[in-house]
Amino acid sequence: MRQGRDAQTQLLALGKRAGGARQHPDRSGDLAPGEPEHQQKLQHADAPDVRTEGVHGAQERPGDRLGLRRLESLAADLLLPEAVPPGQEHQLLGAAERGTAVTTPSAANTAEATWARIIPFLRPIEPLIRDPEISDILVNGEQAVFFEKNGRLEPLIGVTVREQSLQVAARNIARALGDEISEESPILDSRLPDGSRVAILLPCVSVSGTTIAIRKFQTRRYTMHELVRVGTLPDSVREQLAAAIERRWNILISGGTGSGKTTVLIALAALISDDERLIVIEDTSEIQVTKPNLVRLEARREQPGLPPVPIRDLLRASLRLRPDRILLGEVRGSEAFDLLQALNTGHSGTLSTTHADSARETLSRFATCVMMAGVELPYPVVRAQIGEGLDLVVHLERRPGRRHVTEVLRVHGYDPVAERFELESLYERPRS
Structure with a gap:
């Protein structure tokens, strides 16, 4: 430096x-x-x-x-004409004329x-x-x-x-x-x-x-104890979340952009036993997890000559890979329906994230994403299935200079008569 x-x-x-x-x-x-x-x-x-x-x-x-x-490529393929580094113009042009490959110092x-x-x-x-x-x-x-x-x-x-x-x-x-x-x-x-x-x-x-x-990609991975040290969550919440991982609860982590959802997910995933088979599914790979029995799946956008491979297809395929746990990078669309089916068919210990403004709003957001799949299920039935399949909601917020876990909700079920989720607040950060 x-x-x-x-x-x-x-x-x-x-x-x-x-x-x-x-x-x-x-x-x-x-x-x-x-x-x-x-x-x-x-x-x-x-x-x-x-x-x-x-x-x-x-x-x-x-x-x-x-x-x-x-x-390594022909000069014409290596860089756009405007991007020729200073001092390399003649080298690149000469290589292009000869039809030979050029390697830049960083190639x-x-x-x-x-x-x-x-x-x-x-x-x-x-x-x-x-x-x-x-x-x-x-x-x-x-x-x-x-x-x-x-x-x-x-x-x-x-x-x-x-x-x-x-x-x-x-x-x-x-x-x-x-x-x-x-x-x-x-x-x-x-x-x-x-x-x-x-x-x-x-x-x-x-x-x-x-x-x-x-x-920018962050190479550092925080442990749960480090998140306590930097003030993201109190030690009491760390203990609750560690117990939830051990009990194989299905956990949905919510928050706004840049609130630290993926950071908390990675820290929780580190607590999973090495004896378990873990399937990680993402739109773009950013979940840094190291496990002996780990399979990573990444969606593919539509490309010339190739059809897209959406998260929904990968999620369905993962169920045939004998997963002990599924980590879904983010729920933001119709893949929520397939995730909900997994939660209600014995696939416990699932971790995922989603965008929402509060822990309670997360449940409505999840239900809305399920409906985006175009399924012919009444909205109350979707909410009831969420109440059955989801165990815990962890919500984060980004405040000036800090990212905090602000709410932890235990989901006990759904009351169809009262038309509301049965929730228990395990933690709520005081507003400063």
């Missing part, structure tokens, strides 16, 4: 190098003592901090299986090779990409950049990225992933080889200009 330069000086210098930042005076001497630490101490490394260890599928993505992503690693295509056009925010403490980077066209660090979402002051650079970065990301983004297909939702999730919208659908959201 280089030391001694504050964030604004770094970012402005990088922006000038790339020609991507607007010219702003150096504010390094104007930072008030009370300004956020990241604005003063963002550090800059010599290479992007990209890791693939522990990331399932980091070397094997749908694009790889189709032969669309290559570690030995898929993740680094992907970042090499992107960073030249995101130089003004390069320190954000390299900072391991930053979890989310949000680029709202040329207008503004925001990032999340230690649970706080903050604006990046004095730095922007040119629209042209954003569009080239977007196309390079898509190409590296064996995907496409264009006016005909202006939305990209995928995952980088290092596990980071990326969503992109082009100006034809985003009034703000090319919009990019990067959720």
Whole structure:
């Protein structure tokens, strides 16, 4: 790490190098003592901090299986014309004329090779990409950049990225992933080889200009005891949840975006006995679990020449794999019906997450997702089945600087006469 330069000086210098930042005076001497630490101490490394260890599928993505992503390729395939690194123009053009392969310095690693295509056009925010403490980077066209660090979402002051650079970065990301983004297909939702999730919208659908959201892959896995230490939950809740895992209760973890649902799920999954066969099903692989008898299944979007493989199909297939437990990354649509059938047919100990605003609202949200499957079941019957199959709801909220478990509900059943769930509050965090 280089030391001694504050964030604004770094970012402005990088922006000038790339020609991507607007010219702003150096504010390094104007930072008030009370300004956020990241604005003063963002550090800059010599290479992007990209890791693939522990990331399932980091070397094997749908694009790889189709032969669309290559570690070595003709120069014309390696980078878009606008993305030729400085000093390599003649090497790449010469190789293209000869019809030979070219290997860039970072092509030995898929993740680094992907970042090499992107960073030249995101130089003004390069320190954000390299900072391991930053979890989310949000680029709202040329207008503004925001990032999340230690649970706080903050604006990046004095730095922007040119629209042209954003569009080239977007196309390079898509190409590296064996995907496409264009006016005909202006939305990209995928995952980088290092596990980071990326969503992109082009100006034809985003009034703000090319919009990019990067959720960086977090390699650290918290244990339940560590979650107690950082204040995510009290020790009493840790004990309750550990007992629920031992009793093989079906648990649904709810909360808003970035509230820590997956972090808690991973910590709970670590408590599962190594003697059990675990099936993990996800839309995009991000659940870091290490077990001796582990099967990972990942959905596939529709691709040229290949039909989609949705979560519903994977969930049905998993039931034929003799699972002891099923971990479903997220319930957000019609797959809720298949999950509900599993919960009510003897598949206990299931863990999953969903988006909801409260623990009680989670139950209604689950029922709504079940109805999205188009099943001919009355709504009260669906709610009754949820009352029978689900045992526990754990709800999290993100508050400034912190993520907390705010509610834990025990589901005892459903009362069809009163038309309400029979619930017991095991924990509720006091409002501060």
